[in-house]
Amino acid sequence: MKIKAPRGTMDILPEQAKKWQYIEKQFKSICQRYNYKEIRTPLFEHTELFQRSVGDTTDIVQKEMYEFKDRGGRSITLRPEGTAPVARAYVENKLYGDPKQPHKLFYFMQMFRYERPQQGRMRQLNQFGVEVLGSKDPAIDAEVIDLAMTCYKELGLTSLKLVINSLGDEESRAQYRKALVEHFTPHKEELCKDCQTRLEQNPLRVLDCKTDSEHPAMKKAPSILDYLNEESRSYFDKVKSYLTTIGVDYEVDPNLVRGLDYYNHTAFEIMSEAEGFGAITTLAGGGRYNGLVEELGGPSTPGIGFGMGIERLLLALEAENISLPLTNQLDYYMVTMGERADVESFRIIHYLRKHGIQVDKDYQGRKPKAQFKAANRLNVRYVLVLGDEELDKEIINLKDMETGEQEEIPLTNLVQTLTLKEV
RNA sequence: GCGGUCGUGGCGAAGUGGUUAACGCACCGGAUUGUGGCUCCGGCAGGCGUGGGUUCAAAUCCCACCGGUCGCCCCA
Numbered sequence: 001m002k003i004k005a006p007r008g009t010m011d012i013l014p015e016q017a018k019k020w021q022y023i024e025k026q027f028k029s030i031c032q033r034y035n036y037k038e039i040r041t042p043l044f045e046h047t048e049l050f051q052r053s054v055g056d057t058t059d060i061v062q063k064e065m066y067e068f069k070d071r072g073g074r075s076i077t078l079r080p081e082g083t084a085p086v087a088r089a090y091v092e093n094k095l096y097g098d099p100k101q102p103h104k105l106f107y108f109m110q111m112f113r114y115e116r117p118q119q120g121r122m123r124q125l126n127q128f129g130v131e132v133l134g135s136k137d138p139a140i141d142a143e144v145i146d147l148a149m150t151c152y153k154e155l156g157l158t159s160l161k162l163v164i165n166s167l168g169d170e171e172s173r174a175q176y177r178k179a180l181v182e183h184f185t186p187h188k189e190e191l192c193k194d195c196q197t198r199l200e201q202n203p204l205r206v207l208d209c210k211t212d213s214e215h216p217a218m219k220k221a222p223s224i225l226d227y228l229n230e231e232s233r234s235y236f237d238k239v240k241s242y243l244t245t246i247g248v249d250y251e252v253d254p255n256l257v258r259g260l261d262y263y264n265h266t267a268f269e270i271m272s273e274a275e276g277f278g279a280i281t282t283l284a285g286g287g288r289y290n291g292l293v294e295e296l297g298g299p300s301t302p303g304i305g306f307g308m309g310i311e312r313l314l315l316a317l318e319a320e321n322i323s324l325p326l327t328n329q330l331d332y333y334m335v336t337m338g339e340r341a342d343v344e345s346f347r348i349i350h351y352l353r354k355h356g357i358q359v360d361k362d363y364q365g366r367k368p369k370a371q372f373k374a375a376n377r378l379n380v381r382y383v384l385v386l387g388d389e390e391l392d393k394e395i396i397n398l399k400d401m402e403t404g405e406q407e408e409i410p411l412t413n414l415v416q417t418l419t420l421k422e423v
Numbered sequence: 424g425c426g427g428u429c430g431u432g433g434c435g436a437a438g439u440g441g442u443u444a445a446c447g448c449a450c451c452g453g454a455u456u457g458u459g460g461c462u463c464c465g466g467c468a469g470g471c472g473u474g475g476g477u478u479c480a481a482a483u484c485c486c487a488c489c490g491g492u493c494g495c496c497c498c499a
């Protein structure tokens with residue numbers, strides 16, 4: 001084969017697509033229960049949107065964006081994440097003026113990140129996500145987290161870990177940032193190269209460095225939790241208390257920083273603890289972003305959301321050995337014998353389909369024997385047998401593939417009989 | 424972006440320098456002129472990821488590239 005799918009992309013074939021459909025259906029039903037409405041934004045945006053919101057120092061912007069110039073010379077980027085585009089749409093369409101607040105939104109969208117692919121990390125990836133704009137009620141934080149957990153739980157996943165943290169408000173964060181720089185600067189030379197850069201550009205991210213995690217300075221690093229001001233601390237406490245109220249277990253990890261610039265207050269991640277899941281365990285991540293809408297030119301509007309990788313979700317299901325209840329097999333298969341019957345069968349199945357009956361036939365010119373084999377392969381319970389004999393008698397033979405029994409159905413009663421069978 | 428590892432018919436998998444590249448599954452046909460799932464028999468299908476090189480001779484050795492996979496960075 002000459003032309004292959006570009007690196008980091010994949011085809012989703014019918015067998016697999018059934019799972020995607022099922023997951024989407026379940027998640028949409030959950031969203032309906034929680035009263036979240038679907039939003040769809042463009043596949044690509046002006047590069048500037050991500051630079052300004054996600055942040056120039058983040059990995060996403062520095063090395064992962066699918067960025068190109070269009071024919072008009074504009075810098076365009078295939079969206080690497082969903083929050084910024086949704087916030088942009090909120091501002092652009094003036095949804096802040098809509099009396100229905102907050103706006104509770106969900107999406108199923110493709111994202112693109114230029115990374116070295118491996119299992120669970122594609123260049124084109126699919127995310128289900130949720131964004132709530134216009135509420136700073138800690139109960140909404142808990143609702144969003146609960147929604148994500150519910151999605152996983154209703155599919156049957158159990159080996160989950162919810163990790164939460166608070167990054168505090170701007171003031172808390174600035175204080176903490178200062179403390180971190182003061183703490184790490186004396187050890188700067190001992191830290192890894194990445195951390196030295198991070199210390200200057202984005203000190204919070206020094207904390208989630210894996211290389212230096214054993215360094216004594218890392219262990220003695222100040223905790224964000226000690227730098228939360230009164231308001232931030234109280235907010236975080238309320239979020240935790242709401243989670244407890246509805247029985248959502250969590251673990252507080254003061255080192256959970258989240259990479260993107262727009263986050264503040266609540267940050268969370270959901271991981272799989274299933275065995276054999278490999279190095280990548282994050283299934284979903286999100287947080288609050290109270291300054292983002294304003295940053296994008298809208299009125300000061302609080303927001304919170306998460307993104308959930310569907311590819312990783314499928315891996316988690318596999319790791320936990322969960323098979324989704326997929327049930328779309330064929331109801332009827334038509335077997336024909338002879339040319340007369342073959343032509344007539346085409347007319348009949350068209351008629352049956354028109355009446356809502358799910359039926360297929362052979363298109364390979366196979367012998368009857370092979371047609372029955374095909375029916376077996378398709379896992380069909382009933383086969384409609386049509387040959388010269390049946391045509392002459394104006395009936396069709398309905399064969400039950402499980403019992404092997406066959407009964408004659410008058411053609412005039414066909415639809416009625418088959419419809420009843422399905423019940 | 425860095426490091427390890429792998430790449431043989433549709434799938435799985437032998438072969439590690441030398442006659443026309445095992446085998447299993449799947450598929451097609453026959454035994455059974457119009458009836459399947461079992462059995463038996465037969466058949467279809469690959470020149471070994473791509474491109475160079477070494478050699479009398481390469482799927483087998485070397486190089487580059489592409490792709491998968493694992494790990495790192497980071498995240499979904």
